[in-house]
Amino acid sequence: MSEKKKRTIQEIVDSKKTGEKMVYSSVPDYTSASWAEKAGVDVCVVGDSLAMVAHGHKSTIPASMDMMVMHASAVRRGAPNTFVLGCMPYQSYNTEENALKNATRFMQEASCDAVKPQGGKSQAHILKKLIDSGIPTASHIGLTPHTVAMFGGFKIQGKTSESAFRILEDALAIQDAGCFMLEFEAVPAEIARIISEQLEIPTIGIGAGNGTDGQILLGYDLLGVFTDFKPKFTKRYSQLTEVAVSGLKKFIAEVKNGKFPDEDHS
Numbered sequence: 001m002s003e004k005k006k007r008t009i010q011e012i013v014d015s016k017k018t019g020e021k022m023v024y025s026s027v028p029d030y031t032s033a034s035w036a037e038k039a040g041v042d043v044c045v046v047g048d049s050l051a052m053v054a055h056g057h058k059s060t061i062p063a064s065m066d067m068m069v070m071h072a073s074a075v076r077r078g079a080p081n082t083f084v085l086g087c088m089p090y091q092s093y094n095t096e097e098n099a100l101k102n103a104t105r106f107m108q109e110a111s112c113d114a115v116k117p118q119g120g121k122s123q124a125h126i127l128k129k130l131i132d133s134g135i136p137t138a139s140h141i142g143l144t145p146h147t148v149a150m151f152g153g154f155k156i157q158g159k160t161s162e163s164a165f166r167i168l169e170d171a172l173a174i175q176d177a178g179c180f181m182l183e184f185e186a187v188p189a190e191i192a193r194i195i196s197e198q199l200e201i202p203t204i205g206i207g208a209g210n211g212t213d214g215q216i217l218l219g220y221d222l223l224g225v226f227t228d229f230k231p232k233f234t235k236r237y238s239q240l241t242e243v244a245v246s247g248l249k250k251f252i253a254e255v256k257n258g259k260f261p262d263e264d265h266s
Helices: 009-018 030-039 065-078 096-109 121-132 145-151 161-177 189-198 240-256
Strands: 022-026 043-046 083-087 114-116 139-142 182-185 203-206 214-218
Touching: 030 043, 030 065, 043 065, 065 083, 065 096, 096 114, 096 121, 121 161, 139 161, 161 182, 161 189, 182 189, 189 203
Parallel strands: 022 043, 022 214, 043 083, 083 114, 139 182, 182 203, 203 214
Antiparallel strands: none
């Protein structure tokens, strides 16, 4: 079996012209990263959602750089031939100095291929600083979890003409800063499509319809691993928690009734 070839920044950028739909999956650990690579995912994203799905927090805010670098390193080991994108956690890019220091950690300590802060027009100087320093950078607009309190909760963005225009301004600022890609989250499908068509860089969407140039879902969501809640935009392709619990129940039953370990497993 031939070894998978890692996607390049240029291939991701060129997907805008070729029409190839890029598939991104957010994975928090070695095992899920290895699943993603075996399946042929284009980009493994180390999202700060791992604070919730891997650590049990109620939001992404508690994710620290140490936590993110540790998980990103595990993902790199699990998917050595897949493009890995490290998402910068809350307040890790609040100044140009902090952004450069923390993005460098993703690149040096975890061998990531690129980084992704959140924000558009207001963060353009941060994005440009990273790119000018030679760090491939993407960004994230629409519903940005780091500033969710300012939105009054997890709400769809871009529903009014005014807010849709702000998203367009953010998208253009991200492109002008030199980012190779941007992500829309929780944006009306028509708005995401129209803005995507105005851009030269590719877009990916989560809860933003199929008019973007690619899609991203959390691996633990789409596989049915994380079941505390299910976002509306998530489609379950497997039910791994049900399989796991069933297997554990069988193990418990066999230990209780003395069937395990048997001769073959002793």
